[in-house]
Amino acid sequence: MADHQTGVPGCSVILSDPAETEAFAADFSDRLSVGDVVALSGDLGAGKTVFARALIQARARKMGHAVDHVPSPTYTLVQVYELPGGIIHHFDLYRLEDPNDAWELGIEEAFASGISLIEWGERIDGLLPAKTLRLMFEFGDGDSRRVLSILEPLQ
Template structure:
């Protein structure tokens, strides 16, 4: 179940995370970025997988790009690149591994966007994820920038 409260979404289970990923994927346009932040284990990779599968196929193999740094996917509507920037030592490295190129004709899902240190893409949706104190649900805050502003980010149950 997805619940909105106080500007935050509350995701009660992995299925709700999947629905949120599909809803975000449906709104993605070429040049867009979805920037996922939160602590280890908060669900960034789960949300990224759901988003990529919504753009490709439900059974798409979506490994974490922790060691490869980036994975590229070709969907029928849109190309998407999944970046994990945790291991980068400078923002320039993200552009060396193809962030600019990914945004030219597709979209990017970026885990650990804080590694870009102020060089974030202008058309982005920041997704801040945290676990509740008891660990039973995820709290998600969506912050639109650029083209994402006014795109209709209401998600209901």
């Protein structure tokens, strides 16, 4: 079982299966507040969307607001969740061709008005705030094991 208390920059966590990824995301959601930006990186299928979906659902539940369906914003590029305790902006930039197109998605406003979860955040590296927390998802041994590295912000 992963130690969910190690969600601090500079550490790595082994997540044995999607259920552990979801539990870690739920714990991690407690650490976030308005203005936080979390960039999720890793190969296709490495766990970015599982993590983002679980974080959004856990945060909503903790605020007494059920969000049963959390679609991947692969085609819409952004999905906004207006929750009682604040807004979560979920970006999936896999299909973004030009980093400057992120401005048209309202990314600057998102950084200021809520929590921003950005899948494929490396596609807009130069636009991310220095305080962005970077999570790297990598495949581990076995079909479902993942290694989640929490990287230091660039500040």
